[in-house]
Amino acid sequence: MIKDLRQISTQTVGLIQEQQDEILKDWIESQLTADTLRLDLMDQKKLEQESKALLKALTAALGGQGRDFTAPNWQAVNGLLKEISEARDKAGFSPTETATFVLSLRHPLVERLLSSKKISSLDEEVWLLLDILDQLAIFTTEVYQRRREATIHRQQEEMEELSTPVVKIWDGILALPLVGTLDTRRSQMVTEALLDAINTTGAEIAIIDLTGVPAIDTRMAQHLMRTVAASRLMGANCILSGIRPQIAQTIVHLKINLGDIKTESTLAAALKTALATYGLKVTVSE
Template sequence: MPDTQTAARLIAQEEAAIVSEWLRLQEVDGGLGSGRVSSAELRVQCERFLSLLRRGLAEGAEAVQDPAFTELRDVLRELSRSRAIQGFTPTETATFIFALKEAMFRTLQQDADAAWALTRLLDGFGLYTFEAYQRAREEVIARQQREISELSTPVVKLWDGVLALPLIGTLDSERTQVVMENLLQNIVDLNAEIAIIDITGVPTVDTLVAQHLLKTIAAARLMGADCIISGIRPQIAQTMVHLGVDLNVVTKASLADAFALALRRVGQSVGRAAPVARPGA
């Protein structure tokens, strides 16, 4: 009888005992105490895993990638994913598998070959868990990056034909690409003649950032819109001059100044009027 089938038989004999021992071990260092997963839920997960494992072993599967373990792999992947999102540490996540090894040790002592086959298999599953956990975390990071780049480049309409693009945060090539496309698309959609790029929130401007800005401005000009840059902070102005960066576009100190110029260009003006009482004041 192959080792895996021996292991399956031994597990079947003491399945309930293994599960409770497994649960006990996870309580110690599996992150159960934090209350992110209930013990009832964990028991269901453990029973499911063990029965799938036993079935796979009975079919003679020896490696993690064996087709007999397809369902087991899916369960494990989903488990790691949900733990990664819930904020379990990698150790707590991997403990799920490694605690099983300890729990089954006593049962499998009767057959050294079966114990060895199972140990190797569980190590493989441990690594698989880890990989799935890592992938889930990376997905989260990638999604956040995407959200940040979308969130931080809003294009706002200030007036008919006047757009503002308040830039916040460091500009790198990838973000500039998003900013550029966003701005140009909005120029078309809103039929804007003037775009004000406000860089008050940009911490540093180096030659690369300046080049990105210039490209955006050149592209906007090709489409028939003018750009005004506003909010250059004193240190940045100094840095730019020392670096020899020549923006060669209209710049204004504040967004308000830029807006006033934009209004003049589109033939509008702002004047004083009698103050209107606030409703309820």
């Protein structure tokens, strides 16, 4: 994460330790007067608690060996920041507001360093400290991002499951209406769902309906072929239905060989064929 592995000097760490209470006081004050203050989302007591805990963990980390954030001395800070960021995200804080919480520690800290006469190579120490705080602020936004990604991932999965239903439409006949495009992951789920349904229902015919599929590429065509081949290995036959003219053109254009897979123009036509296989016919009753 940080290539520059210079340590904060023990002088600086000592100073921060000594003046922890004053720094904390300054810091809380500056937070309470900042634009980003959100007492509507979190009370002052909690803000004070979090600030105190973070400053304490940070001081301890600075005193330890290792400036890489994956080093053991930074674990407490990482854990705490993750917790705070997640809690604030849940409470409704924006990523900027949370990052500002960390960054607002820059002033109180640097001011103490500047007003001290004891620190040698002051410039360097200040820059190091600012770097570290920047990194911690970035870390809080990363926590937000990861939470967003996890949410998106979960929703995607939920949608995937919703969009791959296998329906039994007659004794021994399954229908798999596909909607949208199929990536590798989803087509595997679809195949799994279909094969499991064949296994549990004992259906010998599966109609894969492509009416809701706007376009098809080589990869998706291959997935379809595999689904059909796997169904056949189990002893069930697939019928493809609802192939749109555009898709038919693509299939021809890509020179995809659908082999001897049975195809029908519509789901209704496919059902008729499937029923006929079982010797059934739909007629109007007198």
